[in-house]
Amino acid sequence: MSGRLLDGRAVAKAVRAEVATDAARFLAEHGRPVGLDVVLVGEDPASQVYVRNKEKAAAQAGIRGRVHRLAADTSQAALLSLLAELNADDAVDGILVQLPVPQGLDELTTTDAIDPAKDVDGLHPLNAGRLVAGRPGLRPCTPRGCMRLLEETGVALSGKRAIVIGRSNLVGKPIGQMLLAASCTVTMAHSRTVDLADRVRESDVVIAAVGRPHLVRGDWVKPGAIVIDVGINRLDDGSLAGDVDFDGAMERAAWVSPVPRGVGPMTIAMLLRNAVDAAFARRAA
Numbered sequence: 300m301s302g303r304l305l306d307g308r309a310v311a312k313a314v315r316a317e318v319a320t321d322a323a324r325f326l327a328e329h330g331r332p333v334g335l336d337v338v339l340v341g342e343d344p345a346s347q348v349y350v351r352n353k354e355k356a357a358a359q360a361g362i363r364g365r366v367h368r369l370a371a372d373t374s375q376a377a378l379l380s381l382l383a384e385l386n387a388d389d390a391v392d393g394i395l396v397q398l399p400v401p402q403g404l405d406e407l408t409t410t411d412a413i414d415p416a417k418d419v420d421g422l423h424p425l426n427a428g429r430l431v432a433g434r435p436g437l438r439p440c441t442p443r444g445c446m447r448l449l450e451e452t453g454v455a456l457s458g459k460r461a462i463v464i465g466r467s468n469l470v471g472k473p474i475g476q477m478l479l480a481a482s483c484t485v486t487m488a489h490s491r492t493v494d495l496a497d498r499v500r501e502s503d504v505v506i507a508a509v510g511r512p513h514l515v516r517g518d519w520v521k522p523g524a525i526v527i528d529v530g531i532n533r534l535d536d537g538s539l540a541g542d543v544d545f546d547g548a549m550e551r552a553a554w555v556s557p558v559p560r561g562v563g564p565m566t567i568a569m570l571l572r573n574a575v576d577a578a579f580a581r582r583a584a
């Protein structure tokens with residue numbers, strides 16, 4: 300093994316400590332805690348775990364976390380009415396609707412209804428547009444976490460060749476834009492990409508965000524590359540695997556993020572970061 304482990308759990312702990320300091324400063328300056336409201340519709344078991352983890356992490360950082368649990372058959376109108384209430388509530392700084400929403404609810408109608416100033420998932424088209432235009436705004440949490448992990452390597456990104464595998468609105472596309480903003484030469488790869496292995500072999504930075512266990516093989520990795528594995532895949536034996544062959548990648552890369560304990564903990568830490576950033580930005584507006 301020649302690669303170094305990009306320890307998301309350790310970096311996330313540092314981010315959460317920074318966030319806790321800033322959340323305490325907000326409370327001292329404004330006389331109320333930062334407020335983060337999470338809306339969970341239905342009873343999807345994975346979503347319930349994610350939401351519980353977010354609630355716990357918020358409390359640990361001194362953020363007032365509140366979860367609104369709605370029945371799976373909640374109407375679109377009722378969901379929009381709750382979002383309108385939260386938008387109007389000055390004590391609410393961040394709003395997140397846990398995705399996916401159950402059938403019968405429209406994801407875009409839902410995320411579009413969140414006040415962009417409180418959109419801690421960075422999914423509102425205004426925030427997506429601000430990212431593309433290189434203007435300040437709330438950025439999606441997982442991509443922000445990936446960028447923080449890259450920063451942790453100390454490697455200068457300017458001029459590097461980066462490949463992002465996956466083009467979702469939540470992960471792949473925003474990471475691509477952030478790498479572009481960091482002056483990388485970015486290749487966006489996806490399910491129709493031809494010669495993916497060759498595109499990965501010429502890349503100094505590899506971000507895998509697909510959802511296919513071990514899609515990226517160790518021998519695809521350019522020696523000295525940085526590999527960030529966003530994928531979370533549940534294998535038949537119940538264990539978790541990323542999109543990258545971790546052991547193979549470690550043979551050649553300079554840095555590799557593991558699954559679990561890589562990007563996952565960074566996502567929650569960056570959600571808290573976004574909530575505190577949104578709180579200060581709203582006060583400054």
Ligand code: NAD
Binds near residue numbers: 466468469563
């Ligand atoms: P998605 O299903 O929306 O997008 C997957 C993308 O992968 C698509 O753009 C598709 O074109 C591409 N793709 C599919 N097959 C491919 C192939 N054979 N070769 C190249 N590209 C291919 O998924 P998503 O929401 O972007 O999530 C991606 C992965 O990241 C999933 O495993 C998800 O669980 C994980 N995820 C992790 C975190 C975290 O906090 N660690 C957060 C969000 C998502």
